[in-house]
Each structure stands twice: as structure tokens, then as C-alpha cells.
Amino acid sequence: MATIGIDLGGTNIAAGVVDAQGKILAQGYRRTLPERPYEEVIADMAGAAEDAVKKSGLTMGDITSIGVGVPGYFDKKTGVVAFCPNLGWHDVPLCGEMRRYIDLPLYGDNDASVAGFAEAVAGVSQGVKTSVFLTLGTGLGSGIIIDGKIWSGAHGAAGELGHLMYRQGGVLCTCGARGCLERYTSATGLIRIGQEAAARHPESSLHRFDKDPLSAKNIIDAAQMGDAAALEAFDEYTTHLANGIVSIISFLDPELIVLGGGVSRAGEYLLEPVRRKVQAGKFFKMLPTGEIVLAALGNDAGIIGAAMLHRA
């Protein structure tokens, strides 16, 4: 038995044929080119899936379902993508449109939930009943796994941890509110904090990036080289991230907290201060806390989790 998983991103479409253990057997790719009509994008999603099936040596008859991770909100009842800000999609009938090419049961979910589920099925949180996955990327994506399943809430609105109010009255968020956790703990947040720190340090090496766009990696690299502004910025960032994790513990107390996305590539350099600050900041000091670990599947999580959505 095998299933298809499709990771629909703002730049690329990645499809894969995945076996029951969560192993990717073959992959197919297309450009997303989101400015096109959605019908063309979905035709290319089907094309990427067909490529992957062909490469895997299987036929469509061997495939039992198709799953899609979308960078937005997928309505499971109607099979419609209600919205995807990065694609400019609004009420796109993904399920109906896909059936023109591949007539299989289609499952969809938010991409961060899908990645969190992939880690729970075949990654670092395998066998763990309750985990929270955070992607430290352009935004703060999150996936909540309760009893081994994606927790979507009573109306599908759960798992938007990037929009926990963290600093009421603070930095304006893309959602319209002020002080959302995402503004302080995403890669975008780290860049803003880095720019503010550089402004306080005229000697900082971060000024090399005054004309080029500054990246989260630039700041982390400069911090590891001892740049004072970058060190200040990274210290502030890890405080915010640890505070966010403390809130997650105070709310749900999961067995495991999994960090993925661009900033997580800093590895131990990120984990050490975050673990230390969570320990110092958590409410029940005497209770053990779910371990904070790095995601294991990297970019494959999007395909693997989507292919496994039939179990979510």
C-alpha cells in the first residue's frame, strides 16, 4: 500500500509516493507560479504526483489516497481551500478540481500541522502521543498532536500558536492584531530584532547587510562569530521563544516540543539557551517538562505528513 503526499508551497510543488512506514519511494516536482489561475496550479500538482508514481515503479491502482499540505486553511468538510495568503487563493475547490486528474480520496490540512504530524508518524515524535511542532520560518507555524492525531479544534481554528497574544500592544502582526507571538519568534521576528540591535551598535558586522536583505542565518552566523549586536539579538530571540514554549507548557504540557523551520538549523546553538530559559521560566518548577528537540525530517516532512493524512 502506498499513498501520495503533496507539499504545496509558494514557490514549489513537491509530490511523493510514500509507503505505510512513511518512507518516500519517489518524488515529482513542479513550479507553483501562484500568479496563474488555480486550475493550472492544481493540474501541475496532479502532474507532479503522476511523475512520482511513474518513478516509483507503481501505478495509480496501487495508490489508496492523496494528501495535500496547504500554506493556509483547508476546510475538511467541503474539500475547499478557504484561503492561502501566499498563493492568493480564496475558496479554491481543491478536492473537486483534483478529481479531474486523480480520482482518489483527498485529505488536506495546514502545512505546519502536516509537518508536525509527519514528525509524529515517522520522525522525532514517533510514538509520542502529545506533541507541539513549531516551524520557525517566515511566520511561526504550528501543529498540535493530541493522542497521535492532528488537533484541529471544534471549528478547525486550533493550532495557530503564532497568534497567541504575547506582548499586548506590541509589534503589529500581518493578522491585524498587535503583539502576536509570531512577531517575536519567527525568522522574520529575529531579523527585526537583529536590525534593532544593529542600530544600537554602529560597529556591528550586521551593517554589511544594510543594502542586501538581512537573513536569520546572517544573524546567527554573526552571533556565533561574537558580534555583540547579533549576540544581543539572538539572546532576545531565544528569550521570546522560551517564553512562548513556557506558555505552551502552561496550556497543554505536551510530551515533546519539536522545533523545525529555518531558525532551527542553528541546532544546539538554539536549543541550549531555549532549554535553559524554559527551565528557569516555567510555572511548575518542580515538575518535569516535555523535552525540546529538533525536527528530524526537514523538507520531507511536508510530503510524508500529507501522505499520512488519511490516518490523521
Place this chain on the structure above:
Amino acid sequence: MATIGIDLGGTNIAAGVVDAQGKILAQGYRRTLPERPYEEVIADMAGAAEDAVKKSGLTMGDITSIGVGVPGYFDKKTGVVAFCPNLGWHDVPLCGEMRRYIDLPLYGDNDASVAGFAEAVAGVSQGVKTSVFLTLGTGLGSGIIIDGKIWSGAHGAAGELGHLMYRQGGVLCTCGARGCLERYTSATGLIRIGQEAAARHPESSLHRFDKDPLSAKNIIDAAQMGDAAALEAFDEYTTHLANGIVSIISFLDPELIVLGGGVSRAGEYLLEPVRRKVQAGKFFKMLPTGEIVLAALGNDAGIIGAAMLHRA
């Protein structure tokens, strides 16, 4: 079949015999007098329970379990109250001590979780699978119900929504952190906000309470009478509470959000602005949201929920 529920408060011990439907058959009371040795307090808890059984017309042989709601942290594995700040308790062997008087299976949990569970078993959230209960009292107590059970998390640390970080760097909390949600949404928070508003309004009727302690009820009453300072304070308070509820929705998206505790006695006067501000502030504007309702059981929730803990 009947069970005993004991609501252990800082001032009073209330015990009740409760039937399988969550109806209180008879009650017994003692003063807590928490400055005493814990052995004496627990002897009086047993005494209150024995009084209730006697009044109910049943005998101890008819009772199948005993449950206790504690204003602190009860370790379910060991039967020990790890700590109760209001009672000055630390590592009190509640289960072992109670067995000297009443030899029945003993269940315990945090009082806010117990009250939330009572509402889920016999109150406003009866039949609702997922709900979040908030007590707007001295602190912000909370109980999370998932699939009809109290959610305690992987290590027993869940459901401390009062300590979600809400205004990073803000008002100092009793827990040592700054900006906890409790500082802004508890009755204590409303009083602080009211005092600040009164300081901006020399004409405010709230200055009557400059010598007496100002209460949350004083502020709500003055707001309903049109006092400008009290109106400002209550408006700020309902904004904070709505923001907190928006975070709860972004995290868990429960079917129902239940408000109890002192401030909830304001009824519709509280609900109307909170519902309006949650609607305006929530992340997924187009999705329905769990209804925000008032708790139904009042002070009885502590006894009923404790008596039902064998099912939690």
C-alpha cells in the same frame, strides 16, 4: 451509588454527598483554619464528609469514592498535595492521611479543573466534548476539558492559563514572571486597572474606596452607574479577557468557553463586550467560534466536580 466531593478552600471546607447524576444530596462544613497542622485540617475534611453522609441518610458503605479539589497542585501518582500556596501546604500526604478516617479510593485535582469538570458533567458544558473553564477570581483559574476528561498534560502541568505570557515585560506576577494573563484578567487585575483609572479621574466615585479595599464588584457597579473611570477600567478589562479568549481559541478552539468566579457575576454586562471583542479579534474571522457562556453551578461546582473525579 453516591460519592463524596470535598471542596478545600482557604477559608472553608465544604463536603457533599453527590449522586451519579451530579446532584448534591447533603452537605457538611468546617472552617479550614489553614494555620493549623495539616493533620487537623484533613481530620476536619473527613469530619465534614461524615456529616454530609449522615445528613444524606446513607452510610459510608453506600459511598464508592471520595474526591478533593485543592487550591494547588495534587500529584495523582503519589496522592500527595505537592503545594497549596493559600494553605501553606507543601508535600502533604492527603491520600494517606485521609485513609485514617475514610478508607475509600481518593481522587484529587486542582480546584479550577474540578469546577470545569463539574460544568462538563452536570452544568453548562454537559455533553460538550471540549471546553475551557476560566474562574475570574483572585487569580485566573482554568480547567481544560478534552474529550470529556480533565486535561492534565503529560506531566500534570497543563491548564495554567493564568500564566500564559500575555504582556511580556508587563506587571509582575506572583509566579515571578512579568505579564502573565492572570495579572490582567483576574478580579485582582480588574482592581489594579480600576485603581489606575481612578488615579486619572479625580472626580471618580471609586475614590470612596481609597481607604476601604476596592473590590471588582465596586468597579462593575460604578461602571453600570456611568462612572467614567470605572467604565474605562471595565472596558480595558474586557479587552484583556477577550484577548485571552482569542489566544485560547487560536490554541485549542474549544466548543465552549465557560466563565465562572466573582467577575462572572456581572453576567450579560460582562458577556456582551467580551463576545463582541472576541469576534473582532479572533484570527479566523470567517470560522465560527465556541460560544462564551456563564458557569451554571456556582459554588456547588467544587463539590460536584470533586465527587465526579472518579470519572475524570
